[in-house]
Amino acid sequence: MIIRNVRIVGAEPTDLRVENGLIAEIGPQPPGGRSVDGGGAVALPGLVDLHTHLREPGREDAETVQTGTQSAARGGYTAVHAMANTSPVADTAGVVEQVWRLGLEFGHCDVQPVGAVTVGLEGRQLAELGAMADSAARVRVFSDDGRCVDDAVLMRRALEYVKAFDGVVAQHAQEPRLTEGAQMNEGVVSGRLGLTGWPAVAEEAIIARDCLLAAHVGSRLHICHVSTAGSVEIIRWAKSKGWNITAEVTPHHLLLTDDLVEHSPAGAYNPIYKVNPPLRTRADVEAVREALADGTIDIVATDHAPHPVEDKETEWAAAAMGMVGLETALSVVQEAMVDTGLLDWAGVAQRMSLVPARIGRLTGHGRPIEPGAPANLTLYDPAARTLVDPAAFASKSRNTPYEGMTLPGRVVATFLRGKPTVLEGKLT
Numbered sequence: 001m002i003i004r005n006v007r008i009v010g011a012e013p014t015d016l017r018v019e020n021g022l023i024a025e026i027g028p029q030p031p032g033g034r035s036v037d038g039g040g041a042v043a044l045p046g047l048v049d050l051h052t053h054l055r056e057p058g059r060e061d062a063e064t065v066q067t068g069t070q071s072a073a074r075g076g077y078t079a080v081h082a083m084a085n086t087s088p089v090a091d092t093a094g095v096v097e098q099v100w101r102l103g104l105e106f107g108h109c110d111v112q113p114v115g116a117v118t119v120g121l122e123g124r125q126l127a128e129l130g131a132m133a134d135s136a137a138r139v140r141v142f143s144d145d146g147r148c149v150d151d152a153v154l155m156r157r158a159l160e161y162v163k164a165f166d167g168v169v170a171q172h173a174q175e176p177r178l179t180e181g182a183q184m185n186e187g188v189v190s191g192r193l194g195l196t197g198w199p200a201v202a203e204e205a206i207i208a209r210d211c212l213l214a215a216h217v218g219s220r221l222h223i224c225h226v227s228t229a230g231s232v233e234i235i236r237w238a239k240s241k242g243w244n245i246t247a248e249v250t251p252h253h254l255l256l257t258d259d260l261v262e263h264s265p266a267g268a269y270n271p272i273y274k275v276n277p278p279l280r281t282r283a284d285v286e287a288v289r290e291a292l293a294d295g296t297i298d299i300v301a302t303d304h305a306p307h308p309v310e311d312k313e314t315e316w317a318a319a320a321m322g323m324v325g326l327e328t329a330l331s332v333v334q335e336a337m338v339d340t341g342l343l344d345w346a347g348v349a350q351r352m353s354l355v356p357a358r359i360g361r362l363t364g365h366g367r368p369i370e371p372g373a374p375a376n377l378t379l380y381d382p383a384a385r386t387l388v389d390p391a392a393f394a395s396k397s398r399n400t401p402y403e404g405m406t407l408p409g410r411v412v413a414t415f416l417r418g419k420p421t422v423l424e425g426k427l428t
């Protein structure tokens, strides 16, 4: 098959020949044969998400492996890491293999299970990390995401343990005592609204501790959803020491601020903006953008967190935390990073495909677009404008903060090992 007229990470238009699921040749191709017209779209290596909540098993009312990976494919993703806070928790070889098999059977992209760090995410006892690593799912990323591994001794043991199989611990940095009952970012807006504040220090204190622990035991640490300027400073310092630390930022923390909780088109206290970690200030947004541009923050990860309407459209205090993100991620990154001149398309490819695949030790994804690489590709039209309509999402859930907004760009097509999963913006 020929994919015609595409601009590889934004370069001059060319054609790609795909054979047996691999990129066979790059360059002008003779007319005829089976072909897809890229229409001058930017070709990116298939996006890889290190942080997706697929909700299956247990919360199939919010999302399933099928609908979550359909959502991923529409967003240009060819692989997602499925977080472990399912029901049952993915804390044994049996459960991670179950998720992995669901991915093989129903996935519109590859599904790589994340294993829990502690049994039941309870923070008391290490889960069977080695058994999950040795299982058919070959787990390399371990996280209690949704909860912080706040016990320093358990965190140390986990960091030591995963070294044996080149794994990484992905920490959800949230000091639990400092965030008891917390509802939104602690600052002037939370003060005016009378909501319990979530201080930046609750994130920063855990990040600082874990950087020191990772250095002490010589292990790999990944920091989930960095949201504050102070976190950026700590990570910059830790990286300057040469420590093996990586970090992610979500699309929403690159674009949205805490004053939306007070002033939004839908008024104050709209739980669509309730998320963990919370939306922060304009200064924090500027800091995480700059950090993503200069490499202090390595990657963009969606933290796609689907919730059914009844868990989200309720009063602020009772509402679930989280936002769906797979189908809008690339557009939000374009708005925050590309259209502002902070990143070019090669930089986006690094941060949304190559580096997340490397952190997750996913072979077969995150390869530069060149002959011999698997034909995992995203075709993206940055000149398009898309009005965000949650009813059109492939996700089972609709909890997007971008409803009614016009975002730049559109995913035109996604290819998984040469096979289209999305064509002309629609699932195949």
Ligand SMILES: [Zn+2]
Pocket (backbone or CB within 6 Å): 145, 146, 147, 172, 224, 225, 276, 277
């Ligand atoms: Zn989290």
